[in-house]
Amino acid sequence: MLEQSKVNKRERSVVEWLRLRLGSRLADREGGVHAAPWQPRDNVIIGVLSPRRVKSSPPLAVVGEDTGQPESNPQSDTSPPPRVGEAASMGLDFKVRPKPGQSTISLGVDVNLAIYLEEIAPLEGQRKYHGEDFFHIKPASEDPESNSESAPGENDSLPELPARLIGSGPASPFREIDGETVAPNDAPVSAKVSKIGKGKAAKTPTTRLMSQWRRESLKLEALELECALSGEVQILSTSLSAVINEAIRAHYSRPEAMRPLRDDVRTNTMPVEALDSEAALDGQINRMLVAEFDPEPLELELAAFAQSLGNDEYLVRVTLSNVTILPQKPISQDLSAYDCQIVVHADPSAPIVPQRFELPPDQYRMESIATVAGRGTACVALGTDDGGIRSETLPIYEQMVTRPRIHRGIPELRWESLATDPFPILIAIEAAMEDYLREFEKRLREDKGTPHENELKRGRDQFADELRRFRLGRTVLANDASLEQAFRLANESFAITNQGKRFDTWRLFQLVYIVSHIPDLAARESTDPEVRDELNYADVLWFPAGGGKTEAYLGLIVTGLFYDRLRGKHAGVSAWMRFPLRMLSVQQLTRMLRVLVAAENLRDERSIGSPDDDPFALGYLVGGPGTPNALSFDNGSWWKGWDREVRNVRKGEFQEIHEKDRLVTKCPYCRAKSVVMDLDLDNIRVLHRCTNDVCGKVLPLYISDEEVFRYLPAVVVSTVDKLTGYTWFGEYTTFTHGPRYRCSKHGYFVFPRKGTCLVGRDNCPPVRGGHPAARPIKDPVPALTIQDEMHLLKEELGAFSGHYEGLIAELQRGGPSGLPSKILAASATIVQYEDQLRQVYGRRPRAFPSQGFKLGETFYVETTRNIRRVFLGVLPNYRRKADVAATVQTELARAITLLEDDPGRLAELQIPPDDWEGLPTDADVDKLLFDYEVSLGYVNSKTHGAKLDEELSFLSSALTSEGHGQLSTQVLTGQVPIPDLADAIERVEEDSLVTPRPDRLRALVGTSVVSHGVDLDRLNNLVMAGMPTTAADYIQVTARSGRTHVGLVATVYDGNAARERSLFSNFMSFHSFLDQMVTPVPVNKYAFFVADRTLPGIALALFHDMARRAAHHAPVEGVRQARDFQKWWNTYRASIDAEILQRLPLCYSMGISGVNDPGMEKELVERAVARWEQTERNTITAPAEVSKTVELFKHLPLRNFRSIDEASGFTTVIGSRDAFNALTGRATDDEDV
Known part of the structure; x- marks a missing residue:
């Protein structure tokens, strides 16, 4: 195991000092008076x-013999003794x-x-x-100023003391x-x-x-x-x-x-x-x-x-x-x-x-740590050096750092080297993988006959397949000059994007991942069966949070962008990134823009593709309250419709009004924080524009659904729920067939709106003879579909998504190439992923990277003595978890603030001299403490968040009165607009020691909205107000701390909840086996009524797709309007219905044999077809006075994957409710969760 670095030792000293401060605060261990x-x-x-x-x-009543009523004899001894x-x-x-x-x-x-x-x-x-x-x-x-006639009691009342949270009075x-x-x-x-x-x-x-x-x-x-x-x-x-x-x-x-x-x-x-x-x-x-x-x-x-x-x-x-x-x-x-x-x-x-x-057997690697000294009650049991056992009420667990494994013979995986000539590095990696496979084989021979022999074989086979795929990727690169050039350009793009940063290389697993998926891109052109077969797999990238998953798939995306241009795809979407929650995409949006800008500059400089090819751009397909669906209309949130926003521009108020609505504030070109939101009145666009005098560029970012349809950016970032757009918007057919027309000013479209393009007649009068046909896009289907945070695709979200993924696969098979997208997913917390991937995507499941045969060591990573994060457990005595969490967070914030202002802070930390590279200066200590200024209080309810926020406000006032300056805080919940979340992230990222401390954002309070996608190097103090409901959620939340520096995670357990008391008692083993505590994701696409909910939307999506084909004689403006649809349906019903009956089974059953149970697939298809034949087909046929086709169905098609029927309410008696809450740990603070 590699030695602990000096930097890590210093940071561990800070965390230990904070731990001791918390011990003093929570247990008063310094004592005194x-x-x-x-x-x-x-x-x-x-x-x-x-x-x-x-x-x-309560007294026991004595019932009278005659009346049956309680007797009122005060002398009768009917009261039971008091209970103790x-x-x-x-x-x-x-x-x-x-x-x-x-x-x-x-x-x-x-x-x-x-x-x-x-x-x-x-x-x-x-x-x-x-x-x-x-x-x-x-x-x-004797007081000459006293008013002897004052009202009685007016001035003789005691001062009122404010009710405060624990620890603050x-x-x-x-x-x-x-x-x-x-x-x-x-x-x-x-x-x-x-x-x-x-x-x-x-x-x-x-x-x-x-x-x-x-x-x-x-x-x-x-x-x-x-x-x-x-x-x-x-x-x-x-x-x-x-x-x-x-x-x-x-x-x-x-x-x-x-x-x-x-x-x-x-x-x-x-x-x-x-x-x-x-x-x-x-x-x-x-x-x-x-x-x-x-x-x-x-x-x-x-x-x-x-x-x-x-x-x-x-x-x-x-x-x-x-x-x-x-x-x-x-x-x-x-x-x-x-x-x-x-x-x-x-x-x-x-x-x-x-x-x-x-x-x-599958946990044989854990054998060396599969023991505990004992178990505690209201404490944690730990062993002693003399073979005894002791209690601990403030336990800690140290999680170690894993780093890319260094293999002899593999040079540094520098982007510049790979951009020049990738093959020497790739050949060296392949040789090292072959050596590791031989080590695996040796271990398998040594453990022959053990209970875990079969698990070892499975691990060996998985790594052998990784070697096969890597070798296939290297071979494809060598045989396809365009693909090799695209790969080199992608590496050059990353080198440019990260100039001036402390790293300039891939991690080993990232490069192996990218090369292993090169055949996914080659399959769009190759007829090799082995290459084409890669499209039949759904691959999940399983790596710890903060380990670099995002960069791995971004590297593959950029390679795909260049390859598409080099193979003749001049426009259209090359990659579609999906996130379960809209908040997840904020930081990813910024990351993608930076590398996309570098890639586009390279494409332009090197003349990649044709001069009239569309530039690389990014589309943000979220819609609803987040961003506009259509620019003409008010989105019910910040966007008030095109006409009103134009008036704001002409009054010079637009930029100020929408300052907080920007998705990006820092320019990816010049890196200046100078981006404003603006309108392009001629082209009917919402712009993010840099106002820096030396830059002034418009960012390649489209933030409304309408603009995504009109400009078909090369990369689309969306929520999973936007898959329902295939039902609601016929323009989604551009993602499989490409556009039909192109307006010279306003971009692509499929179905005209009142004789003109998507911006409407008011902004683009109809053109005589119609708009010109769009140039056909080669293979308009995105080469890559990437689902991030796959573990969140569960329950109804996963089931509905599974049905729509079947629809999309069917639509893509009808595209020009006949090929579906490659499905990739990523997660830090998965277990039994095979069933989830099969149900959601209907493809063969596969995970990367393999886990090796040693604890803490694989081909890709090895464990060091450096500490990643320190977990601290707190089980309060008869205290609300939110109150104690507030105490902990305020104590951490106060402690760091006072330490920063203490002239003797170096002596206070007691960092050994040998842990410094030289004689430490004040600047060295300032920088060390600066990385521990930001704390996050994570809560499971907004009510708890309000408590933490209130206590932080009290602390800010106290610090100000003591001369230490205010404590800037921010609360982040699901109701916070995306720009506010982006602003909070950017403030933490941009703050430096030069920034006055009162202006630095130093405390955050957040709900589950911050549990994913918030990656901040300086967020190293995390306080948990209770345990999340699953180990996966706990892993995701705690990964916000300690991404670069040693993190401190203080979890305040709910002493009133049996589950949380048990988790505290098993604190050490729970954290030792944290990944093994993750439970399978519940997904059931075969649930009885799911098809009833998805069938209307899938049928209408098929109608939109059929309306693209001349053979069906659909109206030129599509079938979105009920009058157009019913006229078309009534005229060509027989042929349309025949095709629907042919394609519905293909949507609900996957075409890859051996993936899902045939009987379950058959039953699902039968339910969907029965719903169509017995209900929806008749409903859409009946004359109706509605305007939209979606309104013709008995059940309105899904608007999103959370549109489930409202649950029926029922109540319980108070005793049963309290017992249930006590057993499950739910709402133990009598508050919303």
Whole structure:
């Protein structure tokens, strides 16, 4: 394993310093004395064992014999005794192996804990909380400015304290006693100066007696527990509680101990004169508080229990419990045990045996880490160096960095080298792959006969196929001069795009991936069966988040762009990238634009293709509220329709109005942040234009659906839902057949709109004789279809998508080349991907890269000693997860801010001198801390997000008042416009040490919208307010941290949710097996009613496709309008229906044998055809007074893949609901999720 770098060591030191700060904040491990309003129950939130509370029970009614009604005899003893809550416990379960015949084992137990004791604040503290000016306060009768006629109670009310989140001050400290609001001893209240009320009697100014809390840390070592192996519970309580209660009694024997009020004292108020001197204060205290106080004892139990497991092994449980029963009367003590820790030393005659997981054969690589020391309750169990076991309430897990594996004989994979001559590098990689395959074969021989032999064979076969495909790709490159040139130009484009950056090479898996898929591009021209067969596979790129998946498929896309131009495809879409969510595409949009601009410049300089070929451009096909569908109309969001926006341009207001609607703000040409949104009034276009004087270029970006149809950009980025556009827009047929016409000013189109192009008659009057025919596009079907974040294609989204993918495959087979697109997918979290790929795409499933035969090492990567991210677990005691997450995020933000301003910050971090390359300077430390300024609070509901945002606002105000400047924050939810998300990303990317710190974006709060596609090097502190519902979601979210620098992920678990308590108890094993915890994606395209929902849309898409063919005599303007469609349908119904019946089965069943179950496919086809014949065919035939063809169907075709019927509501009784929530962990905070 490669050694840890110095940079990584320094960053780990920062993370460790932050961890210690959180430990101090959450467990008060620095201890000391805390002045009011600090309360232990509000601030010490881990490792807490609270006393048992008495719960009152409702009285039992005695039913009268005659009336059947409850008797009202007050003397009848029908009330049950009060119920006592369960004891709060912390425990360790572990396995031991005693000697044969042994009946007991001796366990040595160390218990560390803290108790908090309340003291009277000294005179200085009393004066501080009273206020610096108290000596100047006089009785109201002596105040010349006082208004003796003021209304009663107008000025004598206590100051109102704001309710605050945990850790930033308690909720209002006042409580009601006998109808009067009073404050407890620790309430921080300034003097209450009363004025003359009725009768004009003077009142003496008063203040309150303040208290403080002192932590008493106790270590109870070498406690002996004799644990019988017969199953009896052994309890140790006397010696344990004696030490604790001795400390409590000693405290209350001291005069500074806070004691209860005397019986004749109603509240803890006292005259201000009591603060004149020590003697005056002592005298007042003696008059207010009882002289002697017998404190309540704090009772702890240490218990041990052993259970036989067979094979001479026993499961032992050691538990520390707080069995104190909290008195029903109010007391002034805190009877909780805080920051509890247990250490168990094993009996030498019965050693603790690590517990081993039973692994399935496909996880044979994990055998070396498949053990745990034990399991904790309300803690995490960890082994000790002496063979014992201990509890940990703030566990950490370090995830290591994997890096591209270095093979002898493979030179650096530099873009410039590959642009010059790729074959020496490719030949070297092929030779290394052959060597690795021989290593695989050797391991297979060594493990012959083992349970995992078949898994090894499968792994060997997968890698052998990768070698075959790579060799095929290299051969195709050598045999196709155009493809070789395209590959070299793509590498040159990446070299240009990344000039000035710290990297100039591919990672090994990226280059192997690109070359292995070169045959997918060659298949558009080649007739070689092996090459063509690659189109029958759906390939998923499976690599950890942040590992470079996006760049890998971008490299293939750019190669495809050049190849299309070189083979004569002068226009049209070459690659279609799809994302499940619109927010996912923001950063990818910027990345793609940068490399696309470089590629287009090269194409122009090298005269690739013909002079009149369309330039490379990018289309953003999202529509709806994100971007306009049609420019003429209001999209219901920021776009108000063409005419109104033109008026904004002429008034000079357009750019300002739409400043936040820009998808791109930084110019990909000159890199200046100078992009504005503008209109091209002649060509009816929405532009992103650079305003830099030395640049001034228009970005090759089309952001409306209409413009994508009109200009057919080489790369289209869209959401998955836009596949329903095949139903709603006949212009989608350009993606399979190309356009019919071309307007000289407004681009391509298929079906005229009132005799003219897509912009309409108002902007483009009809041309006599019609617009000229468009030049036929060679192979208009996109060569590549790339589905990113494939794991999100699940449930109804995956099922609906699967049906529409079948439609698209059928439409593409009817295109000029007869070839479908190559299906590629990418994900960081997949398991059992085969079924998902088969159902969604109907092609043979395949994953890349193979996983090798060693843990942490494959042909492509190896594990280093560098740390990628540190996971930290927090299980709060009786606290809302959102409140504690707010505490954690604000503590991280405050800690870094104060450390940056600390002149002794280098000494504070305690970074060893050897971890620096030289003598560190202030600038070195500033840069180190700069990478830890940005934190993200991830929440599962907007309500929780509001809590975090509120607490960050409080912190910002506090930092400002302390002279540290404000904390700039931003909340990102699904309702945030795309430009706002892009702006937040860009701010973090562009901020530097030169940017004034108050202007730097340093805190984010986000929902699932930030869980994908937000890749920021400086986002290294991540706080999770509870666990996401799946391990895949957890992996995706936590991957936002630690992409370049060591990241810290602090997860606040929900203590009220059984699932999250279990995940915390298994913290170490969960993170060790994180990838294995991912569950299969649920997709069922065969669900009974799915075909009913998709059939109308698929049928209408087929109508649009048939309207392109002269043989069907369709109206020239297509069949979008109901009157045009019904006239066409009624005239040619027999031939149209015959073709529909022929093509529907091809849409619902895939043409590649052996992919899906034939019986399931047959049943699905029968349901779809039956729906057509029995319902929809008759519905569209009946005369109807509707304007659009989509309205003719019984069920309106899907607008998107989330258009499912609204679920029927039903309710449960409160008890059942609470039980369900407790078991599932849902809505445990009584808030939306």
